[in-house]
Amino acid sequence: MAKQILVTQATLPPFDEYVDEIRSIWETRWLTNMGEKHETLRRELKDYLGVEQIDLVVNGHMALEMSMQALKLKGEVITTPFTFASTTHAIVRNGLTPVFCDVNPQDFTMDVEKLESLVTDRTCAIVPVHVYGNICDVEGIQAVADKYGLKVIYDAAHTFGETYKGYGVGSFGDVSCFSFHATKVYNSIEGGAVCYRDAEFGQRLRDLKNFGIHDAETVEAVGANAKMNEFSAAMGLCNLRHVGEQIAKRAQVVARYRERLAGVPGVQLCPIDPRVTSNYAYFPVVFDEKVFGASRNEVYAALTAQGITPRKYFYPLVSAFDCYRDTYDPSDTPVALYLSLRVLTLPLYPDLPLEDVDRICDIVIGCQA
Numbered sequence: 001m002a003k004q005i006l007v008t009q010a011t012l013p014p015f016d017e018y019v020d021e022i023r024s025i026w027e028t029r030w031l032t033n034m035g036e037k038h039e040t041l042r043r044e045l046k047d048y049l050g051v052e053q054i055d056l057v058v059n060g061h062m063a064l065e066m067s068m069q070a071l072k073l074k075g076e077v078i079t080t081p082f083t084f085a086s087t088t089h090a091i092v093r094n095g096l097t098p099v100f101c102d103v104n105p106q107d108f109t110m111d112v113e114k115l116e117s118l119v120t121d122r123t124c125a126i127v128p129v130h131v132y133g134n135i136c137d138v139e140g141i142q143a144v145a146d147k148y149g150l151k152v153i154y155d156a157a158h159t160f161g162e163t164y165k166g167y168g169v170g171s172f173g174d175v176s177c178f179s180f181h182a183t184k185v186y187n188s189i190e191g192g193a194v195c196y197r198d199a200e201f202g203q204r205l206r207d208l209k210n211f212g213i214h215d216a217e218t219v220e221a222v223g224a225n226a227k228m229n230e231f232s233a234a235m236g237l238c239n240l241r242h243v244g245e246q247i248a249k250r251a252q253v254v255a256r257y258r259e260r261l262a263g264v265p266g267v268q269l270c271p272i273d274p275r276v277t278s279n280y281a282y283f284p285v286v287f288d289e290k291v292f293g294a295s296r297n298e299v300y301a302a303l304t305a306q307g308i309t310p311r312k313y314f315y316p317l318v319s320a321f322d323c324y325r326d327t328y329d330p331s332d333t334p335v336a337l338y339l340s341l342r343v344l345t346l347p348l349y350p351d352l353p354l355e356d357v358d359r360i361c362d363i364v365i366g367c368q369a
């Protein structure tokens, strides 16, 4: 049986480093509720991400959900269906109505040309997604937001540590939400962060993530529990020391994929944006069956038959989920629908050997008719 290769592999610090990091927790017995690890990580991430303000939460999903609640949004939210379930679920779970904007066919982020026509007098916010590490047209989106007085909340789950024109990606819009899930470029086992500028928003968020408790005798909002615990924060502190070298290793893997797959007819790769310092989070490939000679599903089957597990990410489109099927029509966003039927993200993690990348590419290229 050939060696199994999964789409991703969680990064861990050296075991002893983590043990050293958590030792002090046995002295303080402070396990959660904004302890010392939480505060240290918050400060370090603020510097690393180059943002004005940041708070930590239990996961990326709650970062989105709590941010929308803290902004007191009501009505319609313009977003894209070419994303992970979390983005749309966070909107709906806040009692808001998602309105789907199509994505552009080059980098799969929100198509700003199609944004303005979706604004109505009920629109309160825009929730774009920096998919696969591709940064949205932040200037174009901000121009529409300013014109109509809309909030902008970025789902930045895929863009940890990236910069655009030298600015931390988390500094755009009103709020940016990061995920530190085990499968992401940077993890705190489970975890997330909210980057923002407005101090009042920050206070509401801090209350909301702790049941809406403002102080010992005042509960001002109907909050939830979205606090990051000390063991997660400790993992975050350790992983932060190594993330630079991890991203450099990812870059090598991506360079090899590009070397092998760029120029193969019918194989579309994401463009390289010179204004962006990439984190090399994902390697999506879009297969045009008519030109390539094999469909995405055929390539998927060929790889899984050899013990290699890529991911049909993002498929199905959120607007095609069972829970949204009666409400939305995936054909309203034809580019997103086209991509969801043709995209495959190939295995990518820092320790993926280049020989394995070659083997994966050989199988992919071998699918050509």
Ligand SMILES: *Cc1c(COP(=O)(O)O)cnc(C)c1O
Pocket (backbone or CB within 6 Å): 059, 060, 061, 062, 083, 084, 086, 087, 129, 155, 157, 158, 179, 180, 181, 190, 191, 192
């Ligand atoms: C991972 C992810 C989330 C959710 O983050 P969790 O930390 O898993 O809750 C949200 N949006 C996108 C685009 C993601 O990839």
